[in-house]
Amino acid sequence: xxxxxxxxxxxIQARNLLVELSIKEYLxxxxxxxxxxxxxxxxxxxxxxxxxxxxxxxQRGCIIPPVVLALTSxxxxxxxxxxxxNEFLQSNKDHLVILDGLQRTYSMIDLIKExxxxxxxxxxxxxxxxxxxxxxxxxxxxxxxxxxxxxxNTGQTPMSLRQQxxxxxxxxxxxxxxxxxxxxxxxxxxxKRTNQxxxxxxxxxxxxxxxxxxxxxxxxxxxxxxxxxxxxSRENAQTDLFINYLKAWHAFVQKITELCGEDGVxxxxxxxxxxxxxxxxxxxxxxKAQAVSGFxxxxxxxxxxxxxxxxxxxxxxxxxxxxxxxxxxxxxINRNMEWIKNxxxxxxxxxxxxxxxFFRELFNPxxxxxxxxxxAVSAAFYKYQSQNI
Amino acid sequence: xxxxxxxxxxxxxxxxxxxxEEKKNCILCxxxxxxxxxxxxxxxxxxxxxxxxxxxxxxxxLVKNDxxxxxIFQVFDKSPTPRRIGWCFPIQALNSTxxxxxxxxxxxxxxxxAANKLISExxxxxxxxxxxxDDTEPVEFTDFFxxxxxxxxxxxxxxxxxxxxxxxxxxxxxxxHGYIPLGTRPPIDxxxxxxxPEGKExxxxxxxxxxxxxxxxxxxxxxxDLIAFERNNLLVFFYLYQVIEFLxxxxxxxxxxxxxxxxLKVRNDSVKSKDILSDIQGLSSxxxxxxxxxxxxxxxxxxxxYNDLLESCNKFHKENDDKEYNDIGEALYKVRNVxxxxxxxxxSTQQSVLSDIIPNLIYFVINMLFNFSNDKAEKRYIExxxxxxx
Numbered sequence: 119x120x121x122x123x124x125x126x127x128x129x130i131q132a133r134n135l136l137v138e139l140s141i142k143e144y145l146x147x148x149x150x151x152x153x154x155x156x157x158x159x160x161x162x163x164x165x166x167x168x169x170x171x172x173x174x175x176x177q178r179g180c181i182i183p184p185v186v187l188a189l190t191s192x193x194x195x196x197x198x199x200x201x202x203x204n205e206f207l208q209s210n211k212d213h214l215v216i217l218d219g220l221q222r223t224y225s226m227i228d229l230i231k232e233x234x235x236x237x238x239x240x241x242x243x244x245x246x247x248x249x250x251x252x253x254x255x256x257x258x259x260x261x262x263x264x265x266x267x268x269x270x271n272t273g274q275t276p277m278s279l280r281q282q283x284x285x286x287x288x289x290x291x292x293x294x295x296x297x298x299x300x301x302x303x304x305x306x307x308x309x310k311r312t313n314q315x316x317x318x319x320x321x322x323x324x325x326x327x328x329x330x331x332x333x334x335x336x337x338x339x340x341x342x343x344x345x346x347x348x349x350x351s352r353e354n355a356q357t358d359l360f361i362n363y364l365k366a367w368h369a370f371v372q373k374i375t376e377l378c379g380e381d382g383v384x385x386x387x388x389x390x391x392x393x394x395x396x397x398x399x400x401x402x403x404x405x406k407a408q409a410v411s412g413f414x415x416x417x418x419x420x421x422x423x424x425x426x427x428x429x430x431x432x433x434x435x436x437x438x439x440x441x442x443x444x445x446x447x448x449x450x451i452n453r454n455m456e457w458i459k460n461x462x463x464x465x466x467x468x469x470x471x472x473x474x475x476f477f478r479e480l481f482n483p484x485x486x487x488x489x490x491x492x493x494a495v496s497a498a499f500y501k502y503q504s505q506n507i
Numbered sequence: 508x509x510x511x512x513x514x515x516x517x518x519x520x521x522x523x524x525x526x527x528e529e530k531k532n533c534i535l536c537x538x539x540x541x542x543x544x545x546x547x548x549x550x551x552x553x554x555x556x557x558x559x560x561x562x563x564x565x566x567x568x569l570v571k572n573d574x575x576x577x578x579i580f581q582v583f584d585k586s587p588t589p590r591r592i593g594w595c596f597p598i599q600a601l602n603s604t605x606x607x608x609x610x611x612x613x614x615x616x617x618x619x620x621a622a623n624k625l626i627s628e629x630x631x632x633x634x635x636x637x638x639x640x641d642d643t644e645p646v647e648f649t650d651f652f653x654x655x656x657x658x659x660x661x662x663x664x665x666x667x668x669x670x671x672x673x674x675x676x677x678x679x680x681x682x683x684h685g686y687i688p689l690g691t692r693p694p695i696d697x698x699x700x701x702x703x704p705e706g707k708e709x710x711x712x713x714x715x716x717x718x719x720x721x722x723x724x725x726x727x728x729x730x731x732d733l734i735a736f737e738r739n740n741l742l743v744f745f746y747l748y749q750v751i752e753f754l755x756x757x758x759x760x761x762x763x764x765x766x767x768x769x770x771l772k773v774r775n776d777s778v779k780s781k782d783i784l785s786d787i788q789g790l791s792s793x794x795x796x797x798x799x800x801x802x803x804x805x806x807x808x809x810x811x812x813y814n815d816l817l818e819s820c821n822k823f824h825k826e827n828d829d830k831e832y833n834d835i836g837e838a839l840y841k842v843r844n845v846x847x848x849x850x851x852x853x854x855s856t857q858q859s860v861l862s863d864i865i866p867n868l869i870y871f872v873i874n875m876l877f878n879f880s881n882d883k884a885e886k887r888y889i890e891x892x893x894x895x896x897x
Contacts, residue, residue: 393608463597463654465576465605 119143119207121200122251133256135203135231136184140174141226142246147207148223151214155163163342172225176245184251185219188263204209207254216264217255282326283321287360291317298368307407310376313368319407324363326414330422332470358425359429364427367413369436374400374491381444383452396455397470400444403451408466413475417481420472425482435481438489450495458502468506508631512547513639514540522547524626527555533645536626546644551622552604556615559625562806564617566624567659567674568632568689569595569681572697574655576600579608580704580738582659584666585680585714593617593661595686595711598652601625622648623662630690637653639767655694657686676715679873684711687731699735717879725877734869740861741846747865747872748843755796758804761881762790799838800875807878823860827852840867 123136124503129190160484165172189210197206206216216223257261290300300317309316325364326332384400405408420426455469462468475498479487487493509521521577522536533548541775558564571578579596583589594617599656600606601622608614617872625648627634659681674688685701704711716726733746766787773779789795801808813835819840821831827845832838842864845853853861 394610458675459577459605459607461575463575464599467604469605 119204121203122230130271131257135200135254135256137203137252137254138249140246140249141230141248141363143204144250145226145230147187147211147214148185148216148250150211152223152227170230172222173229176226176229176248177241179248181221181493182250183219184215184253184333184470185222186255187214188217188255189257209225215263267415283325283360284318287321287324289361295364298364302403309368310374312401313411313417315364315368316407318362319405319410322407323367323410323414324360326411326470327363327418328414330418332411332414332415333467340352363414363417366417366432366436367410369433370413371401371404373436373439374404374441374501377439377441377491378444378448380447380480383448384445385450387449391452391456394466395452397448397452403448409473410468411470413477415470415474416477420478420481425484432481435483435489439491440482440489441491443492447495450492453498454495454502457499462506468502471506472498472502475499475505492496508629510536510537510626510629510635511637511772512646513637514538514543515639515641518543519637519707521870522770524623527551529555534626535620538816542843547640548620549626550602550645550647551617553601553609553618555619556612556716558616561620562685563663564593564620564624565661565663565672566628567605567661567688568620568630568652570653570654570655570659570689570694570697571657571685571687572700573855574657577608577656579606579614580709580711580818582661582711582713583895589712590665591662592665592713593659595657595659596658597654598622598648598658599654601648601658617660617662621658623886624660625651626657630689631657633691634689634694637659653694656689657695659686672723674842675722675724675727678730679716679876680712682730682735683870683873687735688727690732692732692736696736698738712879714879716876719879719881720754720757720876723753734803740858740865743841744846744861744863744868747868750872750876751797751800751839754800754879755803757795757879757881758796758800759790762799763787766790769890794840796835797840798834802834804880805875805878807880808874812874813867813871816864816871819860819863819867823857823864824855825858826857835871 119139121138122138125134125136127134172182197203212498229245230242233245283386294300296312299311299314300320301314305384319396322334356377376399383395383397388395391444397406415430417429419427421428428430454472458468458472459465475496479485479494479497479501480489480491481487485497487497509523511519511521513519518563520538520540520543525535526677527533527536528548528649531548532550532552534551536547536549537543540670560689564876575595576597576599579592579600580594583592583597584592594767596614596618601618603609629651632658634653636651638646640646663672678688681700682699684704685699687697687699703709716722729746729750737743737746750825764816766783770780770787774824788797791852817832817835817838818843820835823842823845824831824838829841832841845857846861
């Protein structure tokens, strides 16, 4: 491995190293990334033409376009010289992500597999020794990586913002953030405790914040809001936005659960509407993706309207929240959810929109429902109906 | 035909069902083109409850205005002992677990069969999209079909006595609830709303049109291609009156056959011949035929089936300083005459009354299609014929 160039990218405040390395060296790194990172493991489509062309090209000694990688987290140590870069990479390879070149990487892996199965030792050695170029971004913050991922993503198989956030924040699954645990559905663990959240839903909420939109991303329009990410990457220079978002959300869930205590949906409500209610208690209601997406989008909008400054303002407001009759608050939300269920084309989207209004009412210091969840329930419903019916 | 997807750079390929992947809540479908092959994931978040024999089911694509995700209904045949013959639900119900039936063990097998059949047996229709795929997100059924599409899935063995489900026989009944078969017209142009099933456990009760009527594409064309998409009340009245004309023609043909037979039998009796000839003459009058259609051939219609229509027709006549009619046939025939022959004199108030007449007339005409029977009419002539002539 040879560092051919080491430049500082002052736009995203990170080093960019152009490295020359053999396919063997690259695949040792890449296979590890693909093994560990399920979000980079997706490969649905294969193109026989492109595959065989690339295969033939590599065998003929063609220089393929550089792949681009980044280190995702606070990395241990630094490299004193470019000679030590390989060592530095090896000790931090758990934090590597492939930003651009996933399909090329798969093609290289497939080619090696094929040569292995053919037992063509000479050809295999020739390909493994073949040199390629890779760019490594080192030391940029996560929003910066996201920005770079989006700007690089101009190829035929771009990733959605949600996918990219998943890749980017995957390591929080391993390490709790200030006591908050993120769980993956595939871990067969259910986010039951107040401090546990489903990773995918938290990512959706953050995505809603970045997009200022509570709806799940439409496949058709992959992200091009690079402008807003540009602002965010600057905003995020000193702090980790994701952590602040997560902490604010956790503070809200903790507080509302505490305010509602043991109270849940009333017997009368259950008698009238049956067991299939939206949420029987505060925790069930606010652990749903609809609520967290509504939260993310509403906070984004309140910041855009300059009504609040940041997530810290939300965390501060949470402390002031009061509820006088928890069961009627919970009945109120369920009643609104029931109405939405029976009267909308896409229930999930409509519920997200409702929660977006709910949190906007709840955290708007200029509004009548500020820090009053019971008032926010009906104000949000009125707002939802007036905007959508 | 199968569903199609578009591969970069714009190649359209058919997909075939491969398997359900539980971990991802997706149905995996294979595709193969000249130079590409792979898998497409179609989002399917509902639990899989397999049905024993998917061949026993048939699906139909319907369109409905203002279709909500929770508009999921069991479909019963409206017989003296109603049986469940299937389900009707929006395409969005396959895409989400937010609706009330996501855990319903009776609904889930139908939903899964429907999803599979949508992939493999989808009708060729210009309103079905061919979405582009990439390696990012799974496609959704709503990427192929507009939001206003509903699926009617019928369990064929439940249709007794025969297991043949001819949609045209049931179109009028679906139309009442606002559902029409997906045709070539864009669903977004649909005007007709229909009545949503109501009650604690709302169901769609399907009733076939009368067995005395041949299954004619004319009826479904008028209802689902014309009336359902028409804003202009005059045109809607015209189309509905065409259905009445269609029924009156049936009346004419039935009675003509009976009368000619009887005429031949009494050809040596001039008195009886004159009676029958007079009847034949009466048959040529449209006013009398509409009367006979309603009062003899649709005798099972109850007053409640047309009281609202009679009232709105009389309101229309009152605006014209005309008398009040007690007979629905006469009242309707008079409206027809004014609209077809004196439209130039129709006032704006009458135009607005016409918008009251239209929904009532729609339900009245559909009720005639359900209740049409020639048994009684034939008897009438048989009764009139003297014993000596039989």
